[in-house]
Amino acid sequence: MGVRSLGYLRLESTDIEKWKLFGGDFLGLMPVEGGSAESLYFRLDGYPPRIAVSPGAQDRMTALGFEVLDERELAGLVADVEKAGIKVSAGTEAEAQERRVTGFVRFSDPGGNPVELFYGPVLDHVPVSTPLVSKFVTGDMGMGHAIVSAEDARVTFDFYVNVLGFIERNTMRSPDGSTTWFMGCNPRHHTLGITPMPGPGRLLHFMVEGETLDDVGRALDRAAKYEVPMMHSLGKHTNDHMVSFYVWSPENYAVEFGWNGLQVPEPVPVYEITDGAFWGHNFTPPPQPAG
Structure with a gap:
């Protein structure tokens, strides 16, 4: 039981317009629509967006999203995190839909970094298109x-x-x-x-x-x-x-x-x-x- 991979990053930026060039034109990620019209979403592969950037009053990471195997494994990790003295909150259904995952929880690690554990990415089966990059290793x-x-x-x-x-x-x-x-x-x-x-x-x-x-x-x-x-x-x-x-x-x-x-x-x-x-x-x- 444990984290399987880094699934996504969620960021807030005071200048989100610069991310259109940085994420799409430079990094070569695939811009896609998402749950918020004000935010930018980028795919690297067959998964839902791996990077989401929203407008904010400060530049910061709002979630380091780690994937786990399934709902049962998530429940076991939640119990372990709580035993370590860290408060865990469940994401709402609307938040899960915006992330295109089946379920997730959030907490801050001992250093204060915002962490989300999720399972069940919701796949749209639309092939990723990254013409500037042959393929991302994911x-x-x-x-x-x-x-x-x-x-x-x-x-x-x-x-x-x-x-x-x-x-x-x-x-x-x-x-x-x-x-x-x-x-x-x-x-x-x-x-x-x-x-x-x-x-x-x-x-x-x-x-x-x-x-x-x-x-x-x-x-x-x-x-x-x-x-x-x-x-x-x-x-x-x-x-x-x-x-x-x-x-x-x-x-x-x-x-x-x-x-x-x-x-x-x-x-x-x-x-x-x-x-x-x-x-x-x-x-x-x-x-x-x-x-």
């Missing part, structure tokens, strides 16, 4: 991975491993001595990362993976075409061996477009990395507000 591995923050990263890491069933893959120690944990829940090397930062937990980074190296190259071309600000140049990671580059989203999330990420079908011993990249991934700070 399936049983979900939409990709995400990195979030927590003031007490160790406690939050323990919650994901001991309560939600994640498996530790590797760690990385920062120069200040703090540790970032990378965890998996399926063959994708990592689905979630937890890094220590002051204040309430928040989304720092998410990744989508293309099926071919050409998908990465063409995405680089689109980043230049649309003047999407670069964060990390093309490089290869030491932990999941992914060849990728990063850009800054409209809200300054680190968004990675990658290829050929390491898959770990069976548990392997954990390890610590001392550098994030074998080569490349040179850093550029986020753009500063005008004025």
